[in-house]
Amino acid sequence: MPILARLLTPEEFGAVAVALAVVQFLAMIGGAGLASALILEPKEDAETIHSVFWANLALAFSMAAGLYVFAEPLAGWFGASDAAYLLRLMCLLIPLQLAGDVAYALVARRMQFSRDALWSMISESIAAIAAVVLALVGFGIWALVAQLFVAGAIRLVGLFFVSRYLPRLRFRLEGVVRLARFSLGLMGSEVANFVTFQSPMVVISRFLGLADAGAYSAANRFSSIPNQVVLSGVMGVLFPAFSTMMHDRERRSQALMLSTQVTTLMLAPMMFGLWALAKPSMLLLFGPQWAAAWPVLGLLALSKGLLTPCSTFIPYLKGSGHGGALFWWAVGRAAATTAAVAWGAHDGTLIEAMVALCLVNAVVLVGYSWVVFRADGTPFLSGFYRSVRPMLTAALMAFAVRLALDHYLAQHVHPVLQVGIGIALGGLLYAVLVLLTEGPLLRKLLELVRRPRTAAVASLP
Template sequence: MPPAVNAKSVTRNVGWSVLSKTGTFGLKFVTVPILARILSPDEFGAVAVALAAVQFLAMIGGAGFASALILQEDEDAVTVHSVFWTNLAISALLAFVIYVYAEPIAGMLGATEAAYLLRTMCLLIPLQLGGDVAYALLARRMQFSKDALWSMISESLGATIALVLALAGVGVWALVAQLFSSALIRIWGLYAVSRYRPGFAFSMRRVLALTRFSLGMMGSEVANFVTFQSPMVVISRHLGLADAGAYSAANRFSSIPNQVVLSAVMGVLFPAFSSMMHDRERRSQALMLSTQVTTVLLAPMMFGLWAVAEPAMRVLFGEQWAYAWPVLGLLAISKGILTPCSTFVPYLKGIGRGGVLFWWALLRAAVTTAAVATGALRGSLVEAMIALCIVNAIVLAGYSWIVFRADDKPFLRGFLQASRPMFTSIVMAVAVRALLDTYGHIIPNPALQMVVGILVGGVIYTVLILLTERPLLRTLMALARKTTPAATTAAAIAE
């Protein structure tokens, strides 16, 4: 039986996850711009397209078995071994298929130049799926600190290797080496700390018993993956590898805040909400508090990035990428719009609404792909990103309606309460952008423009939050007296 979820366990695990993602954030904040200065947009685009294909097939190959293991009442050895061998067999088959059919797959993705990368990167599938069982065991034991430690180590060493190789002039292979080294180090660490050793046991009956949950989870995860990766494929097919590279670089950088906050919290929220499945009042309070806090943290980062996108692109990525600053800004807006949705997926998973999550994710994937394709067909990467922003605004309303209906909360009241920090962030960002457009010529240095924009935005946002979120701040201050400040939200969720 998985250990009981309480304030102490959630607080500790969120704290470790946040520490891990913060370290990764600092690393990527440095390495992504450096690699972008050394490598060309075409090289970024080729790796991004190949990686999208590999990750998509790896997700299908996993079939959601790791998530199903987390929710099992007992840590049955035969079931665990059966999942390991199933994952290994499927991943080996998928890697073989990619290797043999690399050219047609690359052509279908609009990047025939990336076929040679697909043949190499197909080996990432067994590496990714091979660690699923070890991670599932750590997750069900609520030992996120061990996973966090090895995530930091693997990402740090992988990024260091990539930088050294890029500076040595190996080109696109620097990015490939980063992916392989990080995957190898992480899988070794997961097996070391989970103490799992594959046994020669297999039961097809037990594997099939997991599919009732795992297939539904896999379906929603695949749909979500299509949502996030389909723009890359569409852009590559219709606009070329250079635009795909610009999208990839801007997307990787603008995703860093989400990776820090959401990736750290989501893994813990899923089991936490699961423990509250039959306690409506408690889960409702946890949903609203966690949504408000993540929105307060994420929304100003995303909309603030839009406000300073032009000087930021020049300072961080260099002049060869300067033309792509509208892409960075629009991607930041598209992600900022969805910040109130940050807790909705683990909430729906945790209360057993996997079917609703699957159908909504499927609809979202189809609409997102169609919208970006429409923008790209009109001949502009910027128009494709504008279409993405419009779709995400619709997604925000739709997700909110689904979640608040499941929570028996009036839609309008719940939506306004959860989204208020996002609207506050928009006001702040518009003010900063207007100030830079009006008085930016006084500060000709892009680095100083970026710094001034960040400082002014921070002051404006702080004042607005003090005026609009006083009840939330009082709640957080009260909770801070009971636990450490860094884990306030986590403790509140579990109480």
């Protein structure tokens, strides 16, 4: 990401980001939530699985054809008229993505996440290398496009390999219709969540132009790395895990609180730490042409940091049978996020739009927690305090690092050392604060780590 940012322009990043947002939205609608419904099926029925695959593929090609035909008016509406040619090419990503949905559903049902993670790592690594090579030899924006296609193709092969799934020419409409009835609620919430995450890009492109959209895209991709590292596996595991606890309220409630505390414990220091070190990080990693965008990176990290306790809420509501609550909350959150960013960007700047995003996310944190703890039957105040406590600790750590940076390190130390010293100082402060505030959680985690070893030793002759 930093290498590509030094070789390409903000406008190029913005054009690809806007086109990708459209493609992903149509791919989500085209899937109709059928793969998610397969995960919750009591057993694997071959005829239903094949039927979902062919239904997904037919919808995918229909969506791709529609995007190809209406590429120019769509690009103009998003404020990116020059990106119509990208939409026509990137429409092929829709069938490339949906062709693997059934295979991923089988992987999730069987909890084969370690194998899937290996292929994800391979696909993203090879795609990143290909993009950098193409950018170095002068392919410009096509390096970003190639990255998407290479990653998608390798990921598709990996999913079929891990799941051992081979499509056959079998189709039963009744099975697809049955799953579609159930999946519509899940799809509605997923569409709303997608709008929440992608609407800022569309709003910024429309009101502020492709250059600001590119700055937002680069900062957003970089600030999303901690979420991708921690949550990409966790959220995939939690959905089927919570679904198995649907009728065991006590076990489900304990799993919700533990998973929320642990993900916040890991994610919050990364996000708030990135806020503290945004300025030297942007200059060091992205280069002088992006240096002015460091407040955008910092504010995006802050907005994501505020939501770290919410990381487990979506799989919890999906897996525990609270699809209605998830849908209405997702719709409200999408509307609030879009309105806040539009309000900040309409007569202001990109920074003002990001400030508005931070404010609405603070409200979302409280509201989302209330919805989930009410659905779980957990007292709101006690559940909310336990879930946000690691976040407050991380915020205190980041504030101390930011003070040290602003009042001493920035004037006397090179950006490389600023980042290194900031990480070391933040890590030390956070470790001390966690030991002081999260003793019961740490003892619980230690117990969980020791339990399999104890069981293994006890089984020895």
